[in-house]
Amino acid sequence: GAGVSQSPSNKVTEKGKDVELRCDPISGHTALYWYRQSLGQGLEFLIYFQGNSAPDKSGLPSDRFSAERTGGSVSTLTIQRTQQEDSAVYLCASSPDRGITYEQYFGPGTRLTVT
């Protein structure tokens, strides 16, 4: 079946502009995660959504970052007033109810470049 999809695959933006990154999780998956992967680094947890529960936003690096998940499906990560240090690959993952399995299925990522 279809995996996690993300759009756009690449985004180049000027410093100071706002960007929106989209994630379409696997149908039926209740949990959704956002990570940031800087060049040569591991993945940095940003935010976690599980069903109708309040999201865990503890990984968001600043108040310029926000995310929402509409209807328990599609999620959008918004970065306001982008800075050069925001340049990275942003990865989205989804998983079924965590009471069943813990595997996170990742999308291909959005490469963000802030000039």
Place this chain on the structure above:
Amino acid sequence: GENVEQHPSTLSVQEGDSAVIKCTYSDSASNYFPWYKQELGKGPQLIIDIRSNVGEKKDQRIAVTLNKTAKHFSLHITETQPEDSAVYFCAASRNDYKLSFGAGTTVTVRA
């Protein structure tokens, strides 16, 4: 918070040889340890995971060992093949969803 260190950062092995990647973690409450493989241009993919009540787990050519006392765990790939070339990440978690990742190991299998 959790801190996961991964070594080596790069690993080159001859096809058919074994590859070993080691990780240490800091949070003694961590109880879930997955390993992910990331190929160029793709998102990471889970290849094996282990829980803290198990010391070793094997799946065909890959195995993971866990030493909770020493707070370290390792990935072993035997009989390496060219398609094993990728970046491998270890991770640790105390609550199953908030994964703390190591910095990754780039594995190159030489034909």
